[in-house]
Amino acid sequence: MSTQIVWWIIAIYVIIALVIAYLSRSGKQTNMASYFLGDRKLNGFVSALSYSATTYSAFMLVGLAGLAYNGGVGALGFEIIYFMGVSLVAFFGPRFWLVGKKYGYVTPSEMLGDRYNNKLVASVVAISSCLFLIPYSAVQLAGVGYLLQGVTNDAIPFTTGVIIATVLAIVFSYIAGMRSVAWTDSLQSLIMLITSTLVVIFIINGLGGLGEFFGSLETNQPKSLTVPGTGFFSFTTFLGLTIPWFFFSISNPQVSQRLFMPASLKSLRQMLMGFLVFGFIYTIVSVVWGFSASIMFPDLANADLATPKLLSSDLVPPVLGAIVMVGIMAAAVSTIDSILLTLSSLFARDVYGNIKKESNEQKQLIVGKIVIPVIAILAYLFAQLQLDLIAVLSVSASAGLIVAVPAIIGAFFWKRGTALGVLISVIVSGIMVIFLEFTQTKPLGLASGIWGILVSTLLFITVSLLTKAPEKKAEEFLTYIKTEMATLKKKKSTKLK
């Protein structure tokens, strides 16, 4: 692919995105909720596109396509189980939204701290999120580096790609906080969905149509259409990959924080349904993409090269290839800027805000803005380590965040949960996941994420039963949700009458 075209498209993308980010500014953003939550006024359409852009990063067309290339249809199963997990939004979404509005929560960890009546809970959950999400952002940055390097045959070096993505992520989050992130995300996800679908159509046509496409897979690589197939997706590997991702929508603060932002429950619903439609199309496109690469280039040394190879092939018009390529870069940026914003809000609200007694909204906001570039630079340094298989590292970040899931579920569905239960479950199982990942051990053949959720559930329940629950807060919190959820239904039925 011509380096010149790539540079031109990057330039056009940056200009359009900057204009959109600039236009998205609205009113004075002097408090945490306006900067980090878009004033809790996001409409359904923008929420849906931005949610999709944040969730679907460079991982889809690089990592997932790579997994399909290496392991076959199991990659589709993996992503579909994640997709099914987003149904958790249908249960947790309205609950997050209701309490967020009532108690003014800005971050999911702040919510946990308040619900369990202990500020240390908020700080610990916030710090553990940072610990795992910085590597996750690094994975995205590295994805951009590999990609630009791959499609331009080393004309744009790895480091240049990583620097471009880091700078853009910082700029998009700075201009107007969540508003600029949400609007640039929306632009990015729309372009991405349309162009990547076009590429797949071009390729399938080039390969002789859908019948020929599957025919060729059935004859040449029949194992790619089954699991365990080539053996890559053994059942235990499949479990280890899918379980952490199943809980992604509530375990990852950059997406669960989104549940505080829609203007109404109707917007929240549009966000969920919009995401599901978007996600379904994009998942199929990404997997077919990986399959196409395995038909066209069956002997690549590194599966992460499948996408760059495909985009540079004769079947894809060069300009379209370059647009998608820059689109993938934008996908990484749209994930990183959301993570940056979320992590800075976590730090400002739950770490700084809890340590400094005299902190107020304005001070927290200043601290949040200072932290954004600091986190970005940390992620940049991590990306420079150039670790091998993108998907694997990305999944270990999810494995680390899963340890807060029992505490999150407990906040809404279990009165007996206690602060000590949260602290011990998050800290002990968090350290355990890091240890397992670091030493690459899989006790009983099961991956770190499975152990993470098992051990943290066990610890959360046992320690909670042995300690005293914050009864008054739990009662108030849960009764409020129960009443509101019931009236939700009643309002609807009176309307029908």
Place this chain on the structure above:
Amino acid sequence: MTTKELKYGSFIIIVILLAYIIPYTLLTNVAAWYGSFLFWSLLALVIIVINYFLTRDWGE
């Protein structure tokens, strides 16, 4: 949890179990587009429909 949530929640759990079990049992030897590829895609569509009905009451 409301009764509606319990009802649709159970549907979702069944769909998820099917997504884990069927491709690794009945479909392990069906090396064609109508094997696991189609099965997982259809289950994803079922999930969209369930979520549609589950969230129908959410208003302004």
